[in-house]
Amino acid sequence: MTGPLDIRTARRRYVTICVLFWLPLGLTIAPLVLLFTERGMAMAAIAGFFAAHSLTAAVLELPTGGLSDVLGRRTVLAAAGLLNLTALTLQALGTTPWQLGLGTALMGAARALSSGPAEAWYVDTVQAHSGPGAELRTGLARGSSATSAALATGTLLGGALPWLLGLGPDIGARLSEATSGLVLPLSVPPLLGAAVEIAFVLYVLTALREPPRPKTTLREVLRGIPVTVASGLRLGGRDALVRRVILSAGAAGSALAAIELLAPGRAASLTGASESGAVLFAALACAGFICAGIGSHLAPFTARLAGSGERAVLVSLGTSASGLLLLGVTAASAGAVSVVLAATGYGLVYLGLGAAGPSENDLLHHRVTSSGRATALSVQSLAQQLVGALTGLVVGVLPPGPLPWLLGGTVLLAGALLWVRSGKHPSPAVAAAPCAAVPGRSGADA
Structure with a gap:
């Protein structure tokens, strides 16, 4: 086993992982609902189906959070x-409700498994190379920008491919006929x-180098899941800064839920038709991801300008x-000025969330140890999903x-106000114990 990767190599591999993981999900943003409709x-x-995704991700978030630890x-x-x-194969080729439902549920399980390991690997690798005080924000910002x-690329490509296939009047029919209706242009x-x-x-299997871990059995891992869940739930109670990061993630989830539920209908009402509204929403979604990427790229500069990571989050x-x-x-007005202001507001939402994320996670990673890093990220993701789901239910009525x-x-503003008081946090990093039943854990994976 050679020594730890240098920071530049670790950063490049982390960015590549972010791109390869999120590009397939971006490809489904535009066509998925229409594909399900085409399937009857x-x-x-x-x-x-979407509820199955959210519920599966929420239920598995903490139990799977400690698995990568x-x-x-x-x-x-x-x-x-x-x-x-x-999941993607089932969604593309499935023709029955149970196949499509299983596909979205499996994607929720994958979301729960993925919320932390790549970022935890990057932080572990950098700290193994440069020590626990290593600068993390730049790499986290680049990973967020890459995501x-x-x-954005996936959204545009996923919306354009079916449309391009539809330009030739016989292409879609031939494709469907050749595959007995399994493959549609939207597939x-x-x-x-x-x-x-x-x-x-x-x-992942070839590029993510990490040290060997103590041998364990499936039974030991499963036996340690309750410990993982309990330690994750106690994490915010032991550290005020970690608690603020978790609550801020919940506030961001509320904002995103409102955007995702309300923006498509607003786009359709603006254009006067659901089809053209869907095209406008795809363009807006792409623009939002671009704004989030710009915000993430500017996160280190924002922190320097604000004077600290906490003020940068605020x-x-x-x-x-x-x-x-x-x-x-501007929701009650359809004039040109209101449309411009609304578009500006849409961009600001994603720009701000993109800039906040790397600073929040930089603070978080300096407060938890390697042995509980993925668990902490799962708690953060769980807060975002649960508060987002609750906001969605309220918005719906x-x-x-x-x-x-x-x-x-208002919820997002409350999340920002959590950072008005910038306190001192001298205590050492907190370990969110992953699976205590597993023997031989040292707490330093790198």
Whole structure:
């Protein structure tokens, strides 16, 4: 076993992992609902599929969070890639509700497995090379920018491919006939995503070098899951800064839920038709990912300008909240000025969230040890999903107009205000014990 990778190599491999993981998911953003509709699924069934994704991810988030702390980052990431490969194949070729539902549920399981191992690997590698005080924000920012770029590229490509196939009047019919109706033009983006997932798994297995871990059994891992869940739930209670990071993630989840639920309908009402509204929303989604990538790229500069990572989070979340509130106050108007202001607000939401993420995670990684790093990231992801789901339920019953937008903006503003008081945090990093039943854990994986 050679020594730890240098920082530049680790950063490059981390960015590549981010691109390969998120590009297939971006490919499905535009065509997935339309593909399910083409398969004869009612909107209630489609909503059930997406609920299966969210519920599976939420239920498995903490139990799987500690797996990479025990089994290894590479093993868990490869498993996530294989689950996504299966999910995308089922979504592309499935024709029955149980096949499509299983596909979205497996994608939720992959989401739970993937929320932390790549980032934990990068932080472990950098700290093994440069010590626990190593600068992390730049690499985290580049990974976040790469994620946004992959999602933006995937969204455009996933929306364009079926449209391009439809330009030739016989192409779609021939494709469907040759495959007995299994492959439709709308199936092509998820099938392309499945091919990318194969490259992702191969790259993870060959490029993510990490030290050997203590031998363990499946029984020992499963026996340690309750300890992992309990330690994850206690994590925020032991450290005020970690608690603020977790609560801020929940506030961001609320903002994203409001955007995802309300923006498509607003785009359709603006264009006057659901088809053209879908095209406009795809363009908006792509622009949002680009803004998030720019914000992530500017995160180190924002932290230097603000004077600290905590103040950078305050400024970034405040910017995002102002964008969502701007969307709220323009919701009742359709004039040209309102449209421009709304588009500006949409961009500010993603710009601010993109800038906040690397600073939040830089603070988090300096507060937890390697043995609990993936668990901490899972707690953060769980908070985002749960608060987002709750916001979605509330938004769904509120009357249309400014109020649903203002709800998301208010929650996000509350998340920003958590960072007004910048306290001192002298205590050492906190270990969120992964699976205590596994013997031989040293707490330093790198």
